[in-house]
Amino acid sequence: IVRWQSVSVWSVAGRVEMTVSKFMAIQQALQPDWFQCLSDGEVSCKEAASIKRVRKSVDRSLLFLDNCLRLQEESEVLQKSVIIGVIEGGDVMEERLRSARETAKRPVGGFLLDGFQGNPTTLETRLCLLSSVTAELPEDKPRLISGIGRPDEVLKCIERGVDLFESFFPYQVTERGGALTFSFDYQLNPEEILLQQNGTQEEIKCVDQIKKMEITGCNQEITSFEINLKEKMYQEDFNPLVRGCSCYCCKNHTRAYVHHLLVTNELLAGVLLMMHNFEHYFGFFHSVREALKHDKLAQLKELIHRQAS
Amino acid sequence: MAHVVPTVKMAGVATQASLESAPRIMRLVAECSRSRARAGELRLPHGTVATPVFMPVGTQATMKGITTEQLDALGCRICLGNTYHLGLRPGPELIQKANGLHGFMNWPHNLLTDSGGFQMVSLVSLSEVTEEGVRFRSPYDGSETLLSPEKSVQIQNALGSDIIMQLDDVVSSTVTGPRVEEAMYRSIRWLDRCIAAHQRPDKQNLFAIIQGGLDADLRATCLEEMTKRDVPGFAIGGLSGGESKSQFWRMVALSTSRLPKDKPRYLMGVGYATDLVVCVALGCDMFDCVFPTRTARFGSALVPTGNLQLRKKVFEKDFGPINPECTCPTCQKHSRAFLHALLHSDNTAALHHLTVHNIAYQLQLMSAVRTSIVEKRFPDFVRDFMGTMYGDPTLCPTWATDALASVGITLG
Numbered sequence: 001i002v003r004w005q006s007v008s009v010w011s012v013a014g015r016v017e018m019t020v021s022k023f024m025a026i027q028q029a030l031q032p033d034w035f036q037c038l039s040d041g042e043v044s045c046k047e048a049a050s051i052k053r054v055r056k057s058v059d060r061s062l063l064f065l066d067n068c069l070r071l072q073e074e075s076e077v078l079q080k081s082v083i084i085g086v087i088e089g090g091d092v093m094e095e096r097l098r099s100a101r102e103t104a105k106r107p108v109g110g111f112l113l114d115g116f117q118g119n120p121t122t123l124e125t126r127l128c129l130l131s132s133v134t135a136e137l138p139e140d141k142p143r144l145i146s147g148i149g150r151p152d153e154v155l156k157c158i159e160r161g162v163d164l165f166e167s168f169f170p171y172q173v174t175e176r177g178g179a180l181t182f183s184f185d186y187q188l189n190p191e192e193i194l195l196q197q198n199g200t201q202e203e204i205k206c207v208d209q210i211k212k213m214e215i216t217g218c219n220q221e222i223t224s225f226e227i228n229l230k231e232k233m234y235q236e237d238f239n240p241l242v243r244g245c246s247c248y249c250c251k252n253h254t255r256a257y258v259h260h261l262l263v264t265n266e267l268l269a270g271v272l273l274m275m276h277n278f279e280h281y282f283g284f285f286h287s288v289r290e291a292l293k294h295d296k297l298a299q300l301k302e303l304i305h306r307q308a309s
Numbered sequence: 310m311a312h313v314v315p316t317v318k319m320a321g322v323a324t325q326a327s328l329e330s331a332p333r334i335m336r337l338v339a340e341c342s343r344s345r346a347r348a349g350e351l352r353l354p355h356g357t358v359a360t361p362v363f364m365p366v367g368t369q370a371t372m373k374g375i376t377t378e379q380l381d382a383l384g385c386r387i388c389l390g391n392t393y394h395l396g397l398r399p400g401p402e403l404i405q406k407a408n409g410l411h412g413f414m415n416w417p418h419n420l421l422t423d424s425g426g427f428q429m430v431s432l433v434s435l436s437e438v439t440e441e442g443v444r445f446r447s448p449y450d451g452s453e454t455l456l457s458p459e460k461s462v463q464i465q466n467a468l469g470s471d472i473i474m475q476l477d478d479v480v481s482s483t484v485t486g487p488r489v490e491e492a493m494y495r496s497i498r499w500l501d502r503c504i505a506a507h508q509r510p511d512k513q514n515l516f517a518i519i520q521g522g523l524d525a526d527l528r529a530t531c532l533e534e535m536t537k538r539d540v541p542g543f544a545i546g547g548l549s550g551g552e553s554k555s556q557f558w559r560m561v562a563l564s565t566s567r568l569p570k571d572k573p574r575y576l577m578g579v580g581y582a583t584d585l586v587v588c589v590a591l592g593c594d595m596f597d598c599v600f601p602t603r604t605a606r607f608g609s610a611l612v613p614t615g616n617l618q619l620r621k622k623v624f625e626k627d628f629g630p631i632n633p634e635c636t637c638p639t640c641q642k643h644s645r646a647f648l649h650a651l652l653h654s655d656n657t658a659a660l661h662h663l664t665v666h667n668i669a670y671q672l673q674l675m676s677a678v679r680t681s682i683v684e685k686r687f688p689d690f691v692r693d694f695m696g697t698m699y700g701d702p703t704l705c706p707t708w709a710t711d712a713l714a715s716v717g718i719t720l721g
Binding site: 012235236238248252253254256257260261263264266267268270271272 | 369370371372373374375376377378394398399403406407413414415653654657660661
């Protein structure tokens, strides 16, 4: 619930009406390096928002931003902290552009593009919106996006001017017993990549999508960027999760062991998988930066898209 | 019904040879001149273990959320795995393919596997005991498995643990009557069957388990018979259940008085700090218990004065570590307030931190006990320990006071 003076959030302690002053008081206590400004992002939670509602979300967010900036000026503790302005506007191009232009006028340290998260199809339809938004933003300030995690989607956003990604993707993979295995080594030729992954990508394509979901029993779809260690085929697989990976799990343990931990519901499964999934995912971002440096993004993109189901 | 008391002669000729060559794995380093406490070294295939020692329990080839690297960093050199659980999942064949339990879980130090006997008590509704063995119904798929002495040893041979336990006929310590006697005699027969079935006496040390419940005569008989078998070590079993502490300590004391001095004494299922200290005084060398790791998962941190229930509001703004004297990573890096907050969040992080700390607590306690024995001040250590734990040594529970007095240690 968002009003002109507050945004309601639900916490462990119940409903909290987050006014600008309450919000800024929390920031003063936390003393973050950066913080995302309070905004009206309710539009992205609703199915079909009216233009009027979308317009309100932009207006409110700007009002919140101006109030937060004012309070920041008055706060000694927050002088070193940087406010990230939030760009709203739902799926309405005009409002998105307005939000971008207006937010860019304020002395923010960067921009968060809200409301682009969803499922793969929704991102596709919003890509045009995304390009238009980033085009309005200054080159020298970072652009953040939340809720985008799949490697192919990440690349699409990077191509359209996004710099930072915040998502649960590696965590979600871990939670469903998955290990990220997709290749991001665009220097290797395709045959080598397949060998590296022990042909698991091929195996995945043969498994029925519905059957996969039944195994994990979770809502999130398994992606083709990962293997599901709960599957019986890993019971006697004494290879590391990904050959060549230098994470703690791959250096010390096998797929068979992680499979056993998952089957027996042991806490260590999540610990090991999380270590691997972070390392693998960070490795992907490293390769993105390298590819950009050496103008090889197209190769990386091709490699990633070949692995997308 | 006449009980078959097996004599050593009843074991096969081949086993005579293996019995005679049972390795002497214990080296005594120091003995308390007052009590029965000893400090020693166990020489095991995967390295030396200083005793007295507390062995954390990693039932299913994992120490409940912490990595083998973390466990090693805490100084742990021996921990437990469970034959019953591992025998079902993932099974001995797979573990053998993975280079034994050591290879499967990547643990470079020592492992001790329980035989599956305790599950007879803990899973009593799913088990049936006969002379042949224990028949379990699997809780996972309803299938039946027969765990015989031979099968238990066979599985443990495949697991490759450094110390393996005989399959014993375990009854709950609250059971009385003829069943206790039956179980005691059967455990002796099963010990002989385990010895006969053991394929790797040179690599794995088979321990006997003294039974007899809370009956001094039965215990004494069991001790007399089992000590005739030249096994590398003895465990005191059938205790640490629902029995009174008064009965408990007397059975422990009786057992240690009749067990050979030059072999390790493993008191199974004992893990509360006070119990550990008292039982070291009574002459025990090795201990295992799920308590420290289990209580961690309930948000309880072990400290010299007892435990801290970190979920409680009183810790909300307590920015000190669990124990400023503790050297574990949790106490080095995190505050009670932080752990309190974590315990009220929706992830398991706090449990890992507390598991690390509680294991560290147990290991540090045993290390301190050992040092005091070596430095010939164990009785003073006991007095200090009780003073810290109970506010005054004289406020120590009666059973502990009695037990300590029986071996020459007076409190206050």
